Amino acid sequence: MKDFYSQFDFQSNLLLDTLNEEEKKLVQNAMESLTIKKGSLLFYEEGVPTGIFQIKKGKAKKFKRGFSGAEQIFYIYTPGDILGYHALFGEERYQDSCELLEDAEVNFIAKDIFFQLLKDIPRLQQIFMKNIGHEFGVLANIIALLAQKNQNARLAMNLLILQDRFSKRYKEPIGIDLTREDLANLIGTSPESLGRSLKQFKDAGIIKVDKRLIYIKRKDLIFELLNIPDSEGL
Amino acid sequence: MKDFYSQFDFQSNLLLDTLNEEEKKLVQNAMESLTIKKGSLLFYEEGVPTGIFQIKKGKAKKFKRGFSGAEQIFYIYTPGDILGYHALFGEERYQDSCELLEDAEVNFIAKDIFFQLLKDIPRLQQIFMKNIGHEFGVLANIIALLAQKNQNARLAMNLLILQDRFSKRYKEPIGIDLTREDLANLIGTSPESLGRSLKQFKDAGIIKVDKRLIYIKRKDLIFELLNIPDSEGL
DNA sequence: CTATAATAATAACAAATGTTATTATTATAG
DNA sequence: CTATAATAATAACATTTGTTATTATTATAG
Numbered sequence A, B: 001m002k003d004f005y006s007q008f009d010f011q012s013n014l015l016l017d018t019l020n021e022e023e024k025k026l027v028q029n030a031m032e033s034l035t036i037k038k039g040s041l042l043f044y045e046e047g048v049p050t051g052i053f054q055i056k057k058g059k060a061k062k063f064k065r066g067f068s069g070a071e072q073i074f075y076i077y078t079p080g081d082i083l084g085y086h087a088l089f090g091e092e093r094y095q096d097s098c099e100l101l102e103d104a105e106v107n108f109i110a111k112d113i114f115f116q117l118l119k120d121i122p123r124l125q126q127i128f129m130k131n132i133g134h135e136f137g138v139l140a141n142i143i144a145l146l147a148q149k150n151q152n153a154r155l156a157m158n159l160l161i162l163q164d165r166f167s168k169r170y171k172e173p174i175g176i177d178l179t180r181e182d183l184a185n186l187i188g189t190s191p192e193s194l195g196r197s198l199k200q201f202k203d204a205g206i207i208k209v210d211k212r213l214i215y216i217k218r219k220d221l222i223f224e225l226l227n228i229p230d231s232e233g234l
Numbered sequence C: 001c002t003a004t005a006a007t008a009a010t011a012a013c014a015a016a017t018g019t020t021a022t023t024a025t026t027a028t029a030g
Numbered sequence D: 001c002t003a004t005a006a007t008a009a010t011a012a013c014a015t016t017t018g019t020t021a022t023t024a025t026t027a028t029a030g
Helices: A023-030 A110-120 A123-148 A152-171 A180-187 A191-204 A219-225 B021-030 B088-090 B111-118 B123-148 B151-170 B182-189 B191-201 B219-225
Strands: A032-034 A042-043 A051-057 A060-065 A071-077 A099-100 A106-110 A207-210 A211-218 B032-036 B042-043 B053-055 B060-065 B071-077 B097-098 B104-110 B209-210 B213-216
Touching: A023 A110, A051 A110, A060 A180, A060 B104, A060 B123, A071 A180, A071 B123, A106 A110, A110 A123, A123 A152, A123 B060, A123 B088, A123 B123, A152 A180, A152 A191, A152 A211, A152 A219, A180 A191, A191 A207, B021 B111, B053 B111, B060 B182, B071 B182, B088 B111, B088 B123, B104 B111, B111 B123, B123 B151, B151 B182, B151 B191, B151 B213, B151 B219, B182 B191, B191 B209
Parallel strands: none
Antiparallel strands: A032 A106, A042 A099, A051 A106, A060 A071, A060 A099, A207 A211, B032 B104, B042 B097, B053 B104, B060 B071, B060 B097, B209 B213
């Protein structure tokens, strides 16, 4: 089996890792740096694509509105992640929206410059294609999680996923900090009901909560809850 | 808003529609016809891609196994649909499995021949890319449906989707025929619990059931249940 | 056609989740 | 710092869904 967490991680922070120094420089030169306020949208559903983004500092949520208008979050981006390229390859509109959760710094590559880059570094296209395929599998795994697991298991799983993602992107240990509403919109429940699950986890000693920050205290108990046998190294 | 049903339909049966006669002939010549028994797999998770498929006769389910091993179905393919191309563009493995639900006839284009075709018809690549982007949005919509709607609403929605898909692909009116287990694995519940919802729908006069075939009798009541106001033409 | 296995329907009870309301805490503007 | 608004916690009750068991129906092999 592939690495456990990669099944739920777009891994778009690794997209440029296989480039050589010269190629990386080409990409660097194509980027322009932007400072963006919390709550701003990088792009939105049905919007015309303008280019691709890399988050340097801050976090962002990717979501789509269900037909009752409710926000369904399906991914949390962290520093290093590259996003917004799907729509460029197909010359189509964005299928979803992306909103900054904190004041952020973002690198931007405009559409035309990006296409020039694809010409200058031919294998770049395949690198992106491969990741789109991987992301497709991630979405299918999210579908399975939502359809097959109850609320506590979905919460447990998402706490693991977020903690893994955050700890890989930030140097120091960091709590999971999302509003209860965002966390509820990620695991597919209401904030009230999410609160009940969080309380159960607190009472069981699985997590510790400080303000809105959530810290995982007993990973082993989470694995037990999820029926995952060998938790070594995860 | 885009066409209601297209939000949940891969529309991969329309992929070749914009080709001219000559191009269509090229594609036709690349295809080899296969007869495949019910229960066979066209491809499976982690398998190495061999080519792409077009279903001529029969239906197929696309699924992925959750980590408890349970089968999560996320799409039902019908005649005309093209599939299996994601993995080819990224030179990666299949992310999911596809199983025939009936004895079927399938056209197959081997990998090398497919790549030659992409050279002969350059805009074919963008056509496929664009659809992959669209499919990405469909998966996000499925995620929202599973996360935000209760069982009756998920069933109602899937009945609408399946009826729409089936009625577009088959000449005569056709019932929805899936095993209760497959239908349960599609809407994210157990067969027993699905049975309860079906009974409620039967009692309310929304559907009629003959053997395992399900017929929608009152589309208006389904739209009411889903809080969709203007049901004209859908 | 018949026997057998597979699938489907139903019911009853347990558990999980939705919902509404109220109170407490935290963030933010001034 | 303080007032106010936003967010979070909690509880109680209603509703939905999960689960186990039993019976009925349908498909399939022989």
